[in-house]
Amino acid sequence: MADTIEKKLGKPVGDRRIGKAVMGTLFVVLLGSGGMAVGYLLANGGAGRQQGVEKPELVAKDDGKIAVTLSDLKGDKRTPNFSESAFKATYYPIDGPFTSNLKNSNNFAQLSISIATYYDERVLENIKEHETAIRSAILMTLAEQESATLSTHQGKEMLQGLLTSSINKVLEEKTGFGGVNNVYFTSFVVQ
Secondary structure: OHHHHHHHHOOOHHHHHHHHHHHHHHHHHHHHHHHHHHHHHHHOOHHHHHOOOOOOOEEEOOOOEEOOOHHHHOOOOOOOOOOHHHEOOEEEEOOOOEEEEOEOOOOEEEEEEEEEEOEOHHHHHHHHHOHHHHHHHHHHHHHOOEHHHHOOHHHHHHHHHHHHHHHHHHHHHHHOOOOOOEEEEEEEEEO
16 A cells, blocks of 8 residues: 555655655744744843943052953952962942841841942942942841851851852842942941
8 A cells, every 4th residue: 555655655654754764853943943042042131232332340559450250260369370469459438337147046147238249330339339239148148157156256257258159149130230249347246
């Protein structure tokens, strides 16, 4: 019977099935690739948003720009490749103290901070724009600390690192770039 169909159509029936399968597979691959491209653009803020938006640059002490990749610095002065003496620090004090109960105790901590960056003014603009989200992240981080830990010098240094990371996380989520290199305490009370 297959021979009869092949003679009437002039082509073997199996070739048509293979052709349809190849065309279907090609269609699915092209459709999937297009979907991945659209997903990538949406996840990265679209092609238009990325054009013209430059990330902040490090500022040298002599007011020149220094080209360092984010992989070299990672927004944190504790990175081994970072030479703090080559950069100009800019400090931004966050207005008002932070007060929070401490984990597993009746104690509370009250602190005031100043944020340091070695990047240009765009980081400070991002901090000002997202200060509410930054304040929330700081309070949530502070609430997770224990009184005994914060009573030591090492505990305070650890908190500095946690706050730096928390602030950078907020800025990365909101702007795509952290840029905070350290947090300094301007007052610190645990009771």
